[in-house]
Amino acid sequence: MEKFYSCGIAHLDNLIGGVLLGDNVVWVLEPGTYFDYFGEYFLTVRDAHHFKNIYVSFDFPPQKICSRYRDFFHQDNFILVDAFTFGKGQGDELFQSFYKNGADKFRPFRVHCIKNLSEPAEFIETIGKLQEEFRESIPCKYLFESLTGMQELWGEEDTLHFFTYTCPKLFELKALAYWPLAWEAHSRAFLANISHITQLVIHLGFREEGLCTARFLKMEGRPSQLLNVVYYYNFQDNKINFLEPPREADTGVRFERVPSFLRKKDPIRIGDHIRRFRLGRNLSQVELARMLNITPSALSQIENNQNLPSLQLFVDIARSLGKSLDSFFLNISSSQSLKSDKK
Structure with a gap:
């Protein structure tokens, strides 16, 4: 039986059980x-499992992250990947002062500063090294702040x-x-592709x-009756407070039952690419289904x-067909593998 871990908010834990190892949660955010x-x-909740916590920041300077989290973690269980200082921060001296001589002894955490952000290569290499360092035997939490900043x-x-x-x-x-992202900052096709890959998508509105x-x-893997139910919350006394009762999305609040970027009319046709790649390898549906341990139907x-x-x-499908996952999303990306994957 799979074990759920707390997301740090009791009301959400009660609704969805918490988060499962392997869960990627996309947060679609209004201001x-x-x-x-x-x-x-999510990062600071105390659990029986001892997680390494990796904060990847495109949006906030290292000074702000360290100020916020220094009281929660020991030095060895929080890692900051700074993609802000030489990204949005444009190498400003104020942000670089975090790395000046002598400043390191006041740093509460391990920090990786990405200096070349003109392309993703150095960033991808850093994330890859962290993934190699902390394999499955050392569970990790990641906060990528944010896909919009990226x-x-x-x-x-x-x-x-x-x-x-x-x-x-x-x-x-x-x-x-x-994986947080800003609601208005991305194309419908991008949101659809992101949503189809991940396990949970949560929209926060104001x-x-x-x-x-x-x-x-x-x-994915949760009760479908929770979909599109509106849960209200506010922020008081420095904490998130959920209110009762919840409401159906089509009563009281004008929400679409299915977000436009997840409707079937959108050009997300993964099946077309699966068929094309299967035929390219001269595999029948029966043969590929057997490899995947599913029925041909x-x-x-x-x-x-x-x-x-x-x-x-x-x-499993991508692995069986010898393809990278981005090959299945040709409507907004090329069929070539990720640059770092070619090395």
Whole structure:
């Protein structure tokens, strides 16, 4: 039986059980929804498992991250990957002062500063080394803050490449990961591709007078009746407080039942690519289904875009066909493998 771990907010734990090892959670954010506290609770919650915590920052300077987290962690269980100082921070002296002579002894954590952010190569190499250092025997939590900040540096295609490569790898490493992004900052096609790969998608919205909403847009392995129910919360006394009762998405609040970027009319046709790659390897549906330990009928439904594969099955399909995951998303990315994967 799989074990759930707390996300740090009791109400969410009660709803979805918590998070499972291997879960990647995409957070789609409107302004003013206090996601920074959702992230803080996720990293700092005390659990029987001793996690390494890896904070990847594109949006905030190292001084701010260290100030926020220094009281929660010992030096050996929090790692900051600084993709801000030479990214959005443009190498400003104020942010670089964090690394000046003598400043290291006041640093509470291990820090990796990415100096070349003109392209993703150095960043990808750093993340890859951390993944190698902390294999499945050393569980990790990752907070990538944020996909929007990443896209501002490298554009949509390279950001999608990184996500489609990293999300399944973290799944196989049994890591936990939060991936926040800004609701209005991405194309519908990008949001659809991101959402189809990950296990959970949660939308945080802002209504009025400090009242916010949480809504589950995708929940792999959780009760489907929770989808599109609106849960209200506010922020008081320095904590997230969920309110009762929840409401259906089509009563009281004008939400779409299915977000536009997840509708079937969107050009997300993974099955077409699976069929093309299968035929390219001269495999019948029966042969590939046998390799995947599923029925030919189930594979046929996937190839006909009637059903989407789970993340684990998607990884197995890509491996069986000898393809990288980003090859299945040709509508907004090239079919070439991730740059770092070619080395």
